[in-house]
Amino acid sequence: MTGDPLHVPAGEAEVVRLFALDLPEDQAERLADQPASNGRPSPLAELTGVPFLDRAHVEVFPVSDLRGVGLAGYLVDGLGIDDAEVEPARIGLEAETGYIVILHSRAFGGGDVTLAPKMGLRWLGTYHMAQADPAGQMPRVASAERPEPTEPEQETAPPVGRLPRVAMLLILLAAGVLVLLLAFLFGSSRA
Numbered sequence: 001m002t003g004d005p006l007h008v009p010a011g012e013a014e015v016v017r018l019f020a021l022d023l024p025e026d027q028a029e030r031l032a033d034q035p036a037s038n039g040r041p042s043p044l045a046e047l048t049g050v051p052f053l054d055r056a057h058v059e060v061f062p063v064s065d066l067r068g069v070g071l072a073g074y075l076v077d078g079l080g081i082d083d084a085e086v087e088p089a090r091i092g093l094e095a096e097t098g099y100i101v102i103l104h105s106r107a108f109g110g111g112d113v114t115l116a117p118k119m120g121l122r123w124l125g126t127y128h129m130a131q132a133d134p135a136g137q138m139p140r141v142a143s144a145e146r147p148e149p150t151e152p153e154q155e156t157a158p159p160v161g162r163l164p165r166v167a168m169l170l171i172l173l174a175a176g177v178l179v180l181l182l183a184f185l186f187g188s189s190r191a
Helices: 025-033 043-048 071-078 083-094 162-190
Strands: 015-021 058-062 099-104 121-128
Touching: 025 043, 025 058, 025 099, 043 099, 071 083, 071 162, 083 121
Parallel strands: none
Antiparallel strands: 015 099, 015 121, 058 099
8 A cells, every 4th residue: 555545556445535625514415415417527537636536435424424433433444444543533533523524445446546635625634444453455356246247337416425324323222222222221130
């Protein structure tokens, strides 16, 4: 891996790049939903300084969606980032407000690119999933490989990670409620 945290080597896997979207809420919301048009990159791709983003591997959401979990908690529990990697930035991450952009490795279509964020997009960190090796590359297993597409895929604008994020939040909230319930039950039985 190069020393540049905004460089995405070809074939990179299991790495996420985290950004704050420093725009007014209405602009951030519109930007999150705008697809590419007339052969031009999507506005979010332009803001990151890359020609293409696969929206299926991009998350854009307000930090307020993570109430009770927090941004650092979402990175660790929701995305599988090693807690030791997040810990040095925890205070800053928890202080973030507004919209967050998470770009997964696959958002770049497997190409070699270097992000050049424009004003309004602030880099917060590059994190590796806990199961990834230090270089961020997963070993390739022939039985797990997908066949290469026969024609280039067009950039579409599917929902920006809402279902998986909501499901993860519900699971985390349910686990938290269960822990509190158990603590209450065991705490009241000792009294």
